[in-house]
Amino acid sequence: MKRVKLIFLLVIIYSSFSSSAQTWVWFPGDYENWLGNQMNNRRTERGIDVPVQWKLDNHEPLMIFTKEVNLEKPEEIEVYAEGEYVIRAGWRLRVNGNKNRPTRITLPVGKNVIEIKVVNYATVPAIYVKGNTIKTDTSWMASPLENQRITVNMKHPDSPSGYYMNAGSGNLNDPNVKPSKFKLPTTPMGYVELKEMAGGKLYDFGKETFGFVKFHNLIGTGKIKLQYGETAEEALDSEHCETFRTYDVPKGKADYIVAHSNSLRYVFIVAENAQFDDVSLLYEYSPVEYRASFKCNDDELNKIWEVGRYTLQLTTREVFIDGIKRDRWAWSGDALQSYLMNYYMFFDKETTKRTMYTLRGNDPVICHLNNILDYSFYWFIGVYDYYLYTGDKHFLRQIYPKMESLMDFILERRNERGLVEGLKGDWVYIDWFDHDVDITGEVSFEQIVFCKSLETMATCADILGIDREAEKYEKLVNDVKSKLGDFWDEEKHAIVFNRKNGENSEQITKHANMFAVFYDYVSEKQKEQIKNAVILNPKIPAISTPYMRFYELEAMCSLGEQDYVLNEMKDYWGGMLKLGATSFWEKYNPEQTGLEHYTMYGRPYGKSLCHAWGASPVYLLGKYFVGVKPTKPGYEEFEIRPVLGGLEWFESRVPTPNGNIDVYAAKKEIRVTATEGEGYIIFNSTSLPKVNIGKIEKIGEHEFKVKIIGDGLEVKIEYETI
C-alpha cells in the first residue's frame, strides 16, 4: 500500500511541474495577466472598442532570469528572448542579445550562474534557452531585482518573497513563436444556410460559434460590413445588433480574412462596391481536451450536458470569459464557476491559472477585482479549489504573495467590528436583483465569502508551512465566524441580508443562506430550516440568473435534493433547448416569449446567448450525481457518491490530474474505475451490497462505503437503491 502511495506522490510532483519542459518562461503572472487583458480589451459594442472598466496592471518591464548550472564540458546554448536583453555568465562572459535571431554563447566547464536580463515595456519579458543540458523551465528564477537587492516583505516577514520566484511558464514550447504572438488555433468551418436578402446576404453557421469570417475571392473598391447575430433577427437588425464591423476591401482579388474574431451564429454581410465568391469561418477555439463524458437514460439531460460542454468550450478562450458576445471579459464571479465546471470537463490547468493571474493583476492592490467586493473573495476560493482539484502546490507557492497583498487590502478596509462593508469605490454586487435591495452596512453574504477567504488564507499558509501567517488568519476566521451568528433570524429561520448600526434588517434573499449551507457555516438544523424557509419558500424572491441558480442548486444538492435539482435542470435548461438554444444563456426567464428572450440591459439583443454561467449542469452532474470530488489535494484521495436523483442509470468519466474516474450507476449496480489516487465509494442500499474487489463497510443506516485504489481495476458493486 505504501508503495502505491509513493508512486502517486511522484506523479503529483511531476504534474505540478508539468510545464517544466524546455519552454518560454517569464515572471509568474505577468504574461498571463498581459495575455488575458489582450482578450479583455478586444471587447466591442456596436463597433466601439470597450476596454476593461477596471484597473489594468502592467508587467515588470525589467526581468532578471537566473540559473546556476554545473557543466562537465563546455556547452553552447541558444537564447531566444522577447525584449532587449543581455546575457551574463560570470564576470567575464557578457553578450548583448540579438533581437531577431537566437544568441549563441558557449559556457565554460564548471559552475556558471547564467543571468539573462530582459527589458520590455510593450510585451512581457520572456526567454527561451535551448542547450544540451541547459533549458529554460520553471526551475529558473525570475526577479525584477538583482539577487542581493531583494528585500523582505516586512508585513509578512515569514512569507516567501513575491519578487524572487521560480519563473512562470505555460506550455509555450516553440522558440520561434514568441509568447506575445500566441494565438488560439483556428479551423475552417462552412455555413449551413445562405439567404440572399434585400441589401445583403445572411449566412447561418448552424449554431453559436466564434471566429474570423473569411471572404473567398474578394474584389472591389468599397467596403464590406459584417453584422453579427446570435439570432437571425439580430444579424439583420443594423440598428440594434450588438456587434458589427466594417472593413475596406483590400486591393486586388484575394481571399480575405477579417482581422477580428467574433461570436456569431449568423452574419449578415452588406457589400458596397465589393464582390466575393463565398464566405466561410475560421472557427477560433481553445484546444482543450474533452476529458469528461456523461451519458444517461434521459436524452434531454444528455443534450443539456453536451450543450453545457459546448458553452464552456466557447467561453474558454485565452482565459475563462463570461460570454462570447459580451462582455468577453474575465469576471471573477463568472470565472469561479468556469473553474469548477472545467474540473469536471477539460481539467485545463493553464486556462485556470491564466484567468486567476489576469483577475488578480499586480500590486499595489487599490481596488477590488473587477471593482466588486464579492469578486475579490471568489478569487481566494478559486485559488483553493484549484489546489484541491489539481494538487499543484507549486502554483500555490507562486501565487501566495498575491493572495497576501489582496488580503491586506481587504483587511485594511474592515469596519471597527472587523467585518467588511462596501466603502467608497466598492461595488457590492452579489447578483442582479429584480427588486430594490439595500446593500449598505454589514451585508451577510459578504461576511460569508470573506470568512471563506480567510479560511483559504489560513489553509494555504498552513500548506506552505508559513505557520505564523496561518495562525494569524485562523484567529481572524474565528473572529468573523463568531459574528456570523448575529445575522441569524430565529423567527424567520433565515440569515438576514444585512445589519446596520448593530440591528438586523428585515431583508432576506436566498444568497447568504445558500452559501451558508454548502460552506457548512450553519448547523444541520439550520440547514433544514433554510431549505424550507428560504430556498423553497415562494415568498422569498426567486433567483433570476443562472449565475446564482448554480449555487442554489448546489445548495440543494448538498442537502441531498438531487431529484429536485434534476427536475429544475430539465425544466430550466431543457427550456432553453426547446427554444433552439445551441449554447446556454446569460439569463432565461421561462415566462418570456419570442424576441423578448433576447432583450437585456434595455437592448433588444443585449442578452448573451452563450454565457459560461449558463453551463452549471456539467458541474452539478459531475459533483453531485456522478458524485466525484477530491478529498485530498489533486485527487490523492477522493470520494464517489453516485446519486441517480431520478435517473435510471448514468455512465460518466470525471478527469483527475493524471487519470480518470469512470462511474457507472444504475439502480442495482455501481461500477467504478479509477486510475490514480485512492478513495471511497459511498452509497445507500436497502440490502447488504456485494463488491468484487475490497470490502464493504457499513457507515450508517443503509449507508455503505467501499475503498477503491486507483489501479485501473473496475470495482463492481451490487446493491439495492432506496
Added chain:
Amino acid sequence: MKRVKLIFLLVIIYSSFSSSAQTWVWFPGDYENWLGNQMNNRRTERGIDVPVQWKLDNHEPLMIFTKEVNLEKPEEIEVYAEGEYVIRAGWRLRVNGNKNRPTRITLPVGKNVIEIKVVNYATVPAIYVKGNTIKTDTSWMASPLENQRITVNMKHPDSPSGYYMNAGSGNLNDPNVKPSKFKLPTTPMGYVELKEMAGGKLYDFGKETFGFVKFHNLIGTGKIKLQYGETAEEALDSEHCETFRTYDVPKGKADYIVAHSNSLRYVFIVAENAQFDDVSLLYEYSPVEYRASFKCNDDELNKIWEVGRYTLQLTTREVFIDGIKRDRWAWSGDALQSYLMNYYMFFDKETTKRTMYTLRGNDPVICHLNNILDYSFYWFIGVYDYYLYTGDKHFLRQIYPKMESLMDFILERRNERGLVEGLKGDWVYIDWFDHDVDITGEVSFEQIVFCKSLETMATCADILGIDREAEKYEKLVNDVKSKLGDFWDEEKHAIVFNRKNGENSEQITKHANMFAVFYDYVSEKQKEQIKNAVILNPKIPAISTPYMRFYELEAMCSLGEQDYVLNEMKDYWGGMLKLGATSFWEKYNPEQTGLEHYTMYGRPYGKSLCHAWGASPVYLLGKYFVGVKPTKPGYEEFEIRPVLGGLEWFESRVPTPNGNIDVYAAKKEIRVTATEGEGYIIFNSTSLPKVNIGKIEKIGEHEFKVKIIGDGLEVKIEYETI
C-alpha cells in the same frame, strides 16, 4: 504693500501651472519615469548594454482622461493620442480613436464630460486635445479607474488619492510629436584636430562633449568602429576604452549618423572596407536656459564657475544623470546635488521633476531608490528643496502620494527603537570610503537623513493641509531627533559613525557630523566642536569624493568659513583645470600623476571626467558667496548675504522662478536688484552703512539688514567690510 504681494502670488500660481498651455498630458509621473529610464537604459560598457541595476517600474497601461466643459455653442475638437483610444462624451457620443491621425468630434452645447480612455503598454498613454476653447492642460483629470471606482487609501485616509490626479505635462506642446518620440535637440559641431594614425583616424572635438558622430559621404561594404575617449589615450586604447561601438556601413554613398549618442572628446575611427570624406558631431544637449551669471576678480574662479556650468549642462539630459560617460544613470544622491546647482544656474523645473519621478518610480515600493538606503532619504529632501525654490505647490500635491508610499516602506523597516538600519537587500552607501567601515547597526548618518525626511513629510503634509498626517510625522521627527543625541561622543566632540546593541562604536567619519551642522541638528557649541574636532581634524579620514566634498564645503560655508572654502575651491577644482579639464571629474586626487588620474574601479579609464557632482562650486558660490536663498517658497521671500570670502568683488545673477536677483558686492559697496518677491540683504560692516532705497536695520554687532522689494530697482549699499 499688500497689492504688490498679491501680484506676486498670482505670478506664482501662474508659474506653478506654467505647463498648463495646450499640451500633451499623461498620468503624472508615468511619462517622466518612462522617459528617464529610456535614458538610463542606454548605458553601455565596452559595447555591452547595461540596463539599470535596480527595479524598473512600469506605467499605468490604461488611463482615463476626463474634463468637464460647458459649451455655449457646439465645438469641434481634434484628439491626438498615444495608444488605442476611445472617446466618450455623455451616453450617446462614443467614437473609436484613429491611431494615425487626429480624431475629430463635435461636442454639443451644454455640459459635456469628455472621457478619453487610452490603452498603451509599449509607451505611456497620453493625449493632446485641440479645440477652440477645449484644450488639454493640467486641469484635465487622469486616473486608471473610472471616477466612481476610486477607493480611499486606508493607510492615509486624509490624503488625496494618488490615483485620481490632475494630468501631468511637461512642455510637450506639438501635437504631431508624440511624447514617446521626444528627443533632445542636436546641433552640428566640428572637430578641432584630426590625427591620422596607424589603423585609424583620431578626431579631437576640443572639449568634453556628447552627441552623434556623423560620417560625410560614407561608402563601402564593411564596418566602422568608433572608440570614444574622454582623453586621447582612452580613444586609442581598443583594449580599455570604456565605450565603443561598431556599425555596418549602409548600402550606397550617403551621410550617415550613428544611432547612438555618446560622451567623447576624442573619437578614434577604424574603418574596414569603408571610406568617408569627413566626420562631424551632432552635439546633443538639453535646451536649458543660462539664467545665472558669475564674474569676480579671480579669473581662475570665473573659469571654475564656467566649467561647472558646462559640467552641469552636459549632465543635464532627459533627466539629471551622474556622468555622461558612465553610469549615465539618474542616481538620487547625485541628483540632489544637480537640483541644487540647477537652482543657481538654469532653474529648469521640468528636468528636476522628471528626475524625481524617474527615481521614485511607481508603487508598490519594494526596495530603496537605486537600492540605496540613503538615496531614499535624499529624494524627500529634494522634493522639499524643489518646493522651496520654485513654490510649485501643484507639483507637491501631485507627488505627495508617492512620498507617502515611500515613507511607509521606510517606516515598516525601522528597528524596535524606531530607527533605520540596513536590512536584507539595502545598500548602506553614504560615500566611497578608502578605509574599511562597519556600516551595520544604527548608522548615525542614516538617522540624520531619515530625520530630515520625516521633517520633510511633516512640512509637506502641513503645506497641503493634511493635518493628521502632519501631526503624525511631527511626532516621529521628535522621536528620532531625541535619539540623535545618543550618537554624540562628549569626549571626542563628534557624532560617532554607528551604534550596535546600545553601544556607540569608535568609528568617526565626517559625514554625519557635517550634515548635523547644516541641518542644525546640533547646538552652536557642538558645531564649533565638530568644525575643529572633525572637519578640520587631519586624523579624521579625509573625504575622497567631490560628492561629499560638496557637503563638507557646504558645512564650512554655513559656519562662515568662506575664506577656507574659496581656497579649497581654487586648490581642488583649480587643480583639475590645471590638468586640462574641460569639465569636472568624478574623483580627483591631487596626489596622483599622469594617466593615474583616469583610473577608477580598477580600470585605466574607469573614471568619468564629466560628473555632475564635480560641479558643486556653482552652488556654493551662489548660495554662500553671492548668498542668495529663498526663505519662503518660490522666493516669495528671500535672503541675500553676500560674502566676499577673500575676493575683491563679484557680480552675479541668481535666477528666481519668474525673475532674477542681481548682486554686485565689493569691499565698500553692495548693489542688489530683484524682480520678484521681497527679501533682506544682510551684511556686516564696521561702519554705519548707507542705502539709497529703504532703511538700514542693525541686527547685531556690525550686522545690518536692508529690506528689498522685487520691483527691479537697484538697492545700493555703501559699507565697510570687516
